[in-house]
Amino acid sequence: MPPPNWPSNVRYITSCTIHASVPHDTRKFLEEEKPVSKTPLNTQSSVKIRRISESTHPACGQLGLFAARKIPAKTHIVDYIGEIHCDEREDSDYDLSLFRDGNGNSVGIDASKMGNEGRFVNDYRGIEGQDKPNAVFVDDRTGGGRLKMRIESSRTIKKGEEILVSYGKAWWLARRK
Numbered sequence: 001m002p003p004p005n006w007p008s009n010v011r012y013i014t015s016c017t018i019h020a021s022v023p024h025d026t027r028k029f030l031e032e033e034k035p036v037s038k039t040p041l042n043t044q045s046s047v048k049i050r051r052i053s054e055s056t057h058p059a060c061g062q063l064g065l066f067a068a069r070k071i072p073a074k075t076h077i078v079d080y081i082g083e084i085h086c087d088e089r090e091d092s093d094y095d096l097s098l099f100r101d102g103n104g105n106s107v108g109i110d111a112s113k114m115g116n117e118g119r120f121v122n123d124y125r126g127i128e129g130q131d132k133p134n135a136v137f138v139d140d141r142t143g144g145g146r147l148k149m150r151i152e153s154s155r156t157i158k159k160g161e162e163i164l165v166s167y168g169k170a171w172w173l174a175r176r177k
């Protein structure tokens with residue numbers, strides 16, 4: 001069941017799907033290797049998706065991800081789930097790079113059409129009172145590659161606080177063009 005405030009035009013999924021653009025060998029690799037991720041907090045009770053109504057917030061009117069309870073530092077909050085793909089997704093604002101496979105294909109996770117709560121995490125830039133993120137994207141590696149992305153707290157996050165990461169300078173530069 002999708003969580004409250006989930007948009008009706010996006011499919012809610014709880015594990016990644018693999019798009020047809022992923023070559024056979026890479027798909028096999030993805031399916032065989034098991035990530036070594038720590039167990040996340042119970043997503044349903046640790047985060048909430050909420051519409052941002054504060055007029056000073058640069059993403060006012062959009063959705064954001066908020067702590068539904070106090071989250072200790074260095075805690076796995078939620079996985080970033082979406083469609084694993086190898087095709088170009090230049091127009092997606094929900095696409096994270098995962099790894100480069102042995103044939104030089106760039107493998108990404110795109111949560112524009114399907115995903116979980118992780119897709120609503122905003123960037124800290126321009127938000128009043130925030131001079132740095134309170135969470136980070138962490139990739140779970142196995143011996144052979146980077147297969148999963150999770151969001152982890154970088155400090156204690158208070159109940160009700162927005163969970164904010166850094167998308168990186170390159171992400172913003174690419175969108176200013």
Ligand SMILES: C[S@@+](CC[C@H](N)C(=O)[O-])C[C@H]1O[C@@H](n2cnc3c(N)ncnc32)[C@H](O)[C@@H]1O
Nearest residue numbers: 058059062063093094119120121122123124125
């Ligand atoms: C991964 S989505 C985050 C969730 C999004 N707010 C939503 O409602 O679906 C990325 C988009 O959120 C918005 N966003 C996130 N952080 C922002 C920030 N600091 N300033 C302005 N827009 C931001 C931008 O529109 C960006 O393209």
